[in-house]
Amino acid sequence: MIRVIVADDQEPVRTGLRLLLASLPDVEVVGEAADGLEAVRLARRVRPDVALLDIRMPGLDGIEATAMLAGPAVAAPVAVVVITTFDRDEYVHGALRAGAKGFLLKESGPQLIGEAVRAAANGDALISPQVTARLLEEFSRPVRKAREPSSPLTGREEDVLALLAVGLTNGEIGERLFLSLGTVKTHIAGVLAKLGLRNRVEAAMWAYETGRVRGDAPGR
Incomplete structure (x- = not known):
């Protein structure tokens, strides 16, 4: 409950x-x-x-x-x-x-x-x-310098981040990308660690600020 x-x-x-x-x-x-x-x-x-x-x-x-x-x-x-x-x-x-x-x-x-x-x-x-x-719409063009990741995000981390930023839950991201829930959580944890962020909302804001949110939601 x-x-x-x-x-x-x-x-x-x-x-x-x-x-x-x-x-x-x-x-x-x-x-x-x-x-x-x-x-x-x-x-x-x-x-x-x-x-x-x-x-x-x-x-x-x-x-x-x-x-x-x-x-x-x-x-x-x-x-x-x-x-x-x-x-x-x-x-x-x-x-x-x-x-x-x-x-x-x-x-x-x-x-x-x-x-x-x-x-x-x-x-x-x-x-x-x-x-x-x-x-x-507002964050489609970066308006300030965002922090750089400690190491480059992998392609899958970029895909997960793009879907996270448009409001999909972990389960929905998994369905879209054919990943298990545990794998989605692992990718999100990797993104947060590389960016030094606390949670997925901060990650979504970073994605907006860096122009990583795109209209063609990934899925393959």
Whole structure:
């Protein structure tokens, strides 16, 4: 069972998310918070598998709360999925750079929210397709110098990275490239090690920044 907390400053939204998550057979809501600071305290106390956080909350917003729960300095990070009504670039970038494993719009249906929660619990990541499409367009041309890998990525690592960056899960990457789940994870681990990155979201951002995301998704 995946243990989830929900944080949103609007009670009707929290209720809706709680009911939605309760309809999923493998998810249990173990707490709710009405602001970012309360969410951080709750997460540290109950140690959920996933924290589902709104962006705009009083006191401490969702990005700041994400950084406190999943940022680079956190010794035992919590998997965070940010969910918001506002599809704004600064929110997307801020959440991902703060350590979020997913970014969804509140209009996302139960299936996508469930997939994002499961992905985050498994160490994977999922970004709303609408957001992924815009990120892809925005980062299609590098705008700043990205870090260089410690050694060149292999062809298969490049293929896996390209699919990871457009939002495919490990299982979907395996199906596309005819690889086992374990092999996909090994390739992702290799990419992260060579780039000195912490997670697949950072790898996706690196792929955008270096122009490695392409329209012809690999598969052979």
